[in-house]
Amino acid sequence: MTPRPITKRAAIVTAGALVAVGTFAAGVGVAGPEKAKQGNKPAKAEIAALFDDWNAALRTGDAETVADRYAKDAVLLPTVSNKVRTDRAGIVDYFEHFLENKPVGKKIETHINVLDKNSALDAGVYEFTLTDPDTGAKRVVEARYTYEYEKRSGEWKIVNHHSSAMPEG
Numbered sequence: 001m002t003p004r005p006i007t008k009r010a011a012i013v014t015a016g017a018l019v020a021v022g023t024f025a026a027g028v029g030v031a032g033p034e035k036a037k038q039g040n041k042p043a044k045a046e047i048a049a050l051f052d053d054w055n056a057a058l059r060t061g062d063a064e065t066v067a068d069r070y071a072k073d074a075v076l077l078p079t080v081s082n083k084v085r086t087d088r089a090g091i092v093d094y095f096e097h098f099l100e101n102k103p104v105g106k107k108i109e110t111h112i113n114v115l116d117k118n119s120a121l122d123a124g125v126y127e128f129t130l131t132d133p134d135t136g137a138k139r140v141v142e143a144r145y146t147y148e149y150e151k152r153s154g155e156w157k158i159v160n161h162h163s164s165a166m167p168e169g
Contacts, residue, residue, distance in 0.1 A: 066091075
C-alpha cells in the first residue's frame, strides 16, 4: 500500500467524524435552552387551583362566566348530556341547563400531570350535588373527569374537558 490512499481514507474518516461531532454539538445547543424553559413548569397546586376557579364560576350561576374558563376551540364532553360541545355557544348552552341544578362540585381523587410550562392534565373523580329546580330534592352524581389545560396569552384555559358519570356497580 502507498501512503496516499491511507491519507485520503484518513481525511474522509476525519471529515465524517467532524460532521458527526458538529451535528451532535448543534443538537446539544438546541436542547439546552429547551430544557431551561421546562424549568418554569407550574406547580401541581397551581393546576389544582384551576378546578377551584372553575367550581367558583359554577357558583355564580352564570353560564358565560363558566364558559370564560374554556378556550375558544375547546371540546366539552359533559357529564349529563350526550351532545359533544365544540364551540363557545355549545358550552354556554350546556351550562345554562346544568346550572339550573345549582351544582356544587367536589374532587374525590385527582392526578395532575404538568406536561410543560404551558400545558397540564388534571384527571380523577369528582362529585356534584345537584338540586332539582322543581322539587328541591338533592342528588349526588359521581363522575370521572379529565381537564386538559393550556396557557394562552398568559391565561390558563380548558382546551379539553371530559366528564362521564361513573358506571354502576
